[in-house]
Amino acid sequence: MKLVVQVRLLPTPVQAAALEATLRACNEAATWASEVAFATGVKRNFALREHTYAEVKERWGLGAQAAQHVIKKTCDAYATLRANLKAGNLGRPGSKRYRRASEKPVAFRPQGAQPYDDRMLSWQTARRTVSVWTLSGRMKDVAFTAGPGQLATLALYRKGESDLLYRDGMWFLNATCEVPDAEPNTDLVDFLGIDLGIVNIATTSDGEIMAGRALNRGRLRERTLRNKLQRKNTPSSKRRLKKRRRKESRRAKDINHKIAKHVVAEAERTGRGIALENLTGIRERVRLRKPQRATHSSWAFAQLGQFIAYKARRAGVPVVYVDPAYSSRTCAECGHNDGANRVSQAWFACRNCGFVDHADRNGSRNIRARAEELWRRGAQSTAPDPPPEPGRGTGRKRSTTASGDRSASPGL
Structure with a gap:
C-alpha cells in the first residue's frame, strides 16, 4: 500500500530563495508545455517531449531530470482533467463550468508542487537532512523535521518520487512510501x-x-468570520483571510x-x-x-x-x-x-x-x-487503495494518502 509521509523543511534564507526560484521556473516551464500540448493536441509523455524537451532545458535552465518531470507533470494534469470531465465532476458537457475547464490550457501556479526523483533528491534520514537539486546547484544539508513514526516509515519504506511544495510560508516534502499490508483477518465472527x-x-x-x-x-464560526472579512475587503482583512485559510x-x-x-x-x-x-x-x-x-x-x-x-x-x-x-x-x-x-x-x-x-x-x-x-x-x-489526491496542476500532492496519524480520542 502506498502512503505519503509529509515532512517540513527548515531551509536557511539562501536555501529557501533557491527553492522558490526553482519552483517558479519549473511551473513556468510546465505552463508553457501545457500551452504547446493544448495547441498541438499532443498530451502523452514521450510524444510531448519531442515538442518541448529541448526548449524547456534551454529556456529555463532545467536539468534533464527536472525537464522530464515538468513534461510528465503536464501530461498528468491533462489526464486528471480528462478523467474529471468524463466522470462529470466538472458539470455536464456544454455547461459553463465544463467549457471553462476544457477550452483553455491547464495553468500551473508559480509555487505549485514539483516532483523529485532519487537523482534529484537524496535523504539522510538519520541526520534529518536532504540534498536537493535547484537552479543554483545542489543544496546540501537542508534540514527537515518529522515525528518518530514518520521517520521510521521513511527509513524503512520510502520508495519512489517525492514532491516539493510551498504552502502558507512553509516548505514541505511529500515522500511516497511502499508500506506492506498486514495479513487480513479472515476468521471474523462479527x-x-x-x-x-x-x-x-x-x-x-x-x-x-x-x-x-x-x-x-467551528465551521459556522469560520464561515461567519469569512463573510465578515470578505465584506470589509481591506488589506488587513485580506491578510487575516489568508492567515486563516484552510483552518x-x-x-x-x-x-x-x-x-x-x-x-x-x-x-x-x-x-x-x-x-x-x-x-x-x-x-x-x-x-x-x-x-x-x-x-x-x-x-x-x-x-x-x-x-x-x-x-x-x-x-x-x-x-x-x-x-x-x-x-x-x-x-x-x-x-x-x-x-x-x-x-x-x-x-x-x-x-x-x-x-x-x-x-x-x-x-x-x-x-x-x-x-x-x-x-x-x-x-x-473491499477496502480500496488510498485514492489519489487532486493533480499537481493544483499544486497539491497527487499521490495517495497523507500520513501523520493522530492520537486516538474517543471522546470527540
Missing part, C-alpha cells in the same frame, strides 16, 4: 457497523457516538484521523471487521434548502471513510461497504421498514414492535447486519 452523519460524525453499533457539535460550531479543513482532517484511528483500534482489539456505508453520489441525490447547503457540502464523510480504509488495511482489518438505503428507517430488531419509524433526528421508534433506540445507533446496527450477510455470502474485504 462486524463493527459505522453510521456516518453530520450531527454525529460517526456512531458505532456498540453505541459509541462521536458527536460533531464542536466541529460544526477549517485542517481541523476536520485532524478529527477524522482521530476517529478513524479509534474505530480501527477497537475493531482490531475485538477481532471484528468494519462495515461502512457506500455514500458515493449522495451530494447529487439529495435536495436541500439553502441554509443546509453549506453544512452538507462541508461534510467530510469521504475523507473519514478513506482514513478508516487505509488504517484498516495497515492493521489487517477487513472493511466491507454496504448499501445504506433505508438503514435509518428500518428496525434493527424486527426489520420493519417505515418512514414513520424515524420520529426525529435523534430517536427511532419502531411502529411494529415498539423498539426504541438512538436513531444513529439503530442505523449502525443495520449496517453491521448487512455486512455480516455479505460476508457470509463470500464477499471479500
Whole structure:
C-alpha cells in the first residue's frame, strides 16, 4: 500500500530563495508545455517531449531530470482533467463550468508542487537532512523535521518520487512510501457497523457516538468570520483571510484521523471487521434548502471513510461497504421498514414492535447486519487503495494518502 509521509523543511534564507526560484521556473516551464500540448493536441509523455524537451532545458535552465518531470507533470494534469470531465465532476458537457475547464490550457501556479526523483533528491534520514537539486546547484544539508513514526516509515519504506511544495510560508516534502499490508483477518465472527452523519460524525453499533457539535460550531464560526472579512475587503482583512485559510479543513482532517484511528483500534482489539456505508453520489441525490447547503457540502464523510480504509488495511482489518438505503428507517430488531419509524433526528421508534433506540445507533446496527450477510455470502474485504489526491496542476500532492496519524480520542 502506498502512503505519503509529509515532512517540513527548515531551509536557511539562501536555501529557501533557491527553492522558490526553482519552483517558479519549473511551473513556468510546465505552463508553457501545457500551452504547446493544448495547441498541438499532443498530451502523452514521450510524444510531448519531442515538442518541448529541448526548449524547456534551454529556456529555463532545467536539468534533464527536472525537464522530464515538468513534461510528465503536464501530461498528468491533462489526464486528471480528462478523467474529471468524463466522470462529470466538472458539470455536464456544454455547461459553463465544463467549457471553462476544457477550452483553455491547464495553468500551473508559480509555487505549485514539483516532483523529485532519487537523482534529484537524496535523504539522510538519520541526520534529518536532504540534498536537493535547484537552479543554483545542489543544496546540501537542508534540514527537515518529522515525528518518530514518520521517520521510521521513511527509513524503512520510502520508495519512489517525492514532491516539493510551498504552502502558507512553509516548505514541505511529500515522500511516497511502499508500506506492506498486514495479513487480513479472515476468521471474523462479527462486524463493527459505522453510521456516518453530520450531527454525529460517526456512531458505532456498540453505541459509541462521536458527536460533531464542536466541529460544526467551528465551521459556522469560520464561515461567519469569512463573510465578515470578505465584506470589509481591506488589506488587513485580506491578510487575516489568508492567515486563516484552510483552518477549517485542517481541523476536520485532524478529527477524522482521530476517529478513524479509534474505530480501527477497537475493531482490531475485538477481532471484528468494519462495515461502512457506500455514500458515493449522495451530494447529487439529495435536495436541500439553502441554509443546509453549506453544512452538507462541508461534510467530510469521504475523507473519514478513506482514513478508516487505509488504517484498516495497515492493521489487517477487513472493511466491507454496504448499501445504506433505508438503514435509518428500518428496525434493527424486527426489520420493519417505515418512514414513520424515524420520529426525529435523534430517536427511532419502531411502529411494529415498539423498539426504541438512538436513531444513529439503530442505523449502525443495520449496517453491521448487512455486512455480516455479505460476508457470509463470500464477499471479500473491499477496502480500496488510498485514492489519489487532486493533480499537481493544483499544486497539491497527487499521490495517495497523507500520513501523520493522530492520537486516538474517543471522546470527540
